[in-house]
Amino acid sequence: MTRFMRPAALLTSAAIALGGIFAAGNVNADSPADWVNGVDVSHHQDTGGDSIAWHEVRDDNHKFAFIKATEGQDYTDDAFAKFAQGAIDSGMAVGAYHYARPAKDPVTQAQNLARAYNSVPGLTLPPVLDLEVDEGLSAEQLTEWTRAFLTEVENQTGRRPILYTYRYFWLEQMNNTGEFADYPLWLAAYQNTAPAPVGGWDKVDIWQRSESGRVAGINTPVDLNLFNGNHGQFARFLAGDLNATGGILEPLQDQPIEGGISDSLRVLEQSNTALAAAILGMASGVLAPEQVENAAQTFGFDAGDAHNIADTARLQVENGTLPIDDLNKMMVGDEYSVGDLLILLDNANKQNEGK
Structure with missing residues (x-):
């Protein structure tokens, strides 16, 4: 449910990506x-x-x-x-x-x-x-x-x-x-x-x-x-x-x-595995936020959307709210989409930011 319009949070990008x-x-x-x-x-x-x-x-x-x-x-x-x-x-x-x-x-x-x-x-x-x-x-x-x-x-x-x-x-x-x-x-x-x-x-x-x-x-x-x-x-x-x-x-x-499926929805319907892996790589210190941005762009997000996704994950890493266990579950196989991943990250914000 739409509750938050946050700069540097992923639904700044989702407002573009999901809206196609x-x-x-x-x-x-x-x-x-x-x-x-x-x-x-x-x-x-x-x-x-x-x-x-x-x-x-x-x-x-x-x-x-x-x-x-x-x-x-x-x-x-x-x-x-x-x-x-x-x-x-x-x-x-x-x-x-x-x-x-x-x-x-x-x-x-x-x-x-x-x-x-x-x-x-x-x-x-x-x-x-x-x-x-x-x-x-x-x-x-x-x-x-x-x-x-x-x-x-x-x-x-x-x-x-x-x-x-x-x-x-x-x-x-x-x-x-x-x-x-x-x-x-x-x-x-x-x-x-x-x-x-x-x-x-x-x-x-x-x-x-x-x-x-x-x-x-x-x-x-x-x-x-x-x-x-x-x-x-x-x-x-x-x-x-x-x-x-x-x-x-x-x-x-x-x-x-x-x-038909627009380009924006095609992005969301892809398997999330590679993007989830990049975010987990950033959480472990192996990858930099810029590399997560590059991974998001590879999926088809534009530069601004990719930055917002990476920045959301970065902030969650820094404040300890990134749902690491969920990301590990989500990236196994092809059951979950990029759209599912974005909803998960948004809910991590909702869970910790209140009303």
């Missing part, structure tokens, strides 16, 4: 009429005043919005109430998400989300658990934490929650558990073909396909999402039939959207 097809201009103008597009936002889209013109967002073919509501045990996003009410007033379907801090009590965090969710009449989408960092918990501990959170949120709101995550986190930190397959899955995967599900899920219910989209009515880059179903299925989903999804994303797993 999906973020250029009116990205949904050529979408089939039965696609249900949406956005998710937080205070990082709040540029002051009426910073989001929600009627323009809706008219730009975006039918739903998830708003960041809470994080940890007691934080409420400053823009939540304003954004949620604005999106509701525009006629969009609206939900709320919680950024998980697994080092702290799950029940207290679930109650934090529930208070915010219940405080805004008119929310029609279920509440969401945004689970992206482990904060030192094992897969078994994370599973217990997640179970407790989801159970409490459902008890407090009367709505079965959605679970948001990304592929590497679920496969590695969650040990690809299938326990939560009866909750809707919202999966982040920045690529031009729809992702396959993880864990025990048989489908992805919502696909977050870019975090650097450009949408009418929003002044900043924004996350773009595609619901796995047509408008009739979406109406049933809103009414509580969380099994209504399916049929839109499955054919897109085998073919790129909009007729």
Whole structure:
């Protein structure tokens, strides 16, 4: 989820690299009429005043919005109430998400989300658990934490929650558990073909396909999402039939959207092995940051993007937050992409920088 716009952090580059097809201009103008597009936002889209013109967002073919509501045990996003009410007033379907801090009590965090969710009449989408960092918990501990959170949120709101995550986190930190397959899955995967599900899920219910989209009515880059179903299925989903999804994303797993893969997305869809190895080489002192930049340019990033990626890794090495164990896992074989690597590095920043 878009939370940070940091100089010298990798999503300065990702805003360019990930945005190619999906973020250029009116990205949904050529979408089939039965696609249900949406956005998710937080205070990082709040540029002051009426910073989001929600009627323009809706008219730009975006039918739903998830708003960041809470994080940890007691934080409420400053823009939540304003954004949620604005999106509701525009006629969009609206939900709320919680950024998980697994080092702290799950029940207290679930109650934090529930208070915010219940405080805004008119929310029609279920509440969401945004689970992206482990904060030192094992897969078994994370599973217990997640179970407790989801159970409490459902008890407090009367709505079965959605679970948001990304592929590497679920496969590695969650040990690809299938326990939560009866909750809707919202999966982040920045690529031009729809992702396959993880864990025990048989489908992805919502696909977050870019975090650097450009949408009418929003002044900043924004996350773009595609619901796995047509408008009739979406109406049933809103009414509580969380099994209504399916049929839109499955054919897109085998073919790129909009007729081809742009150069920017081709960069992200490559195996990450060589780039991860270069970053680990820098961490061990064998390679200099300039050599990591050269490796990133070899993958197809321009000089500025390559510098930002190398500088992000360098800063993480210096402050001890580079996810070395994860990089070692990620670079084995061809299972993970450059895009997965960039999400991992960004989450290392999120885990240590807070809200």
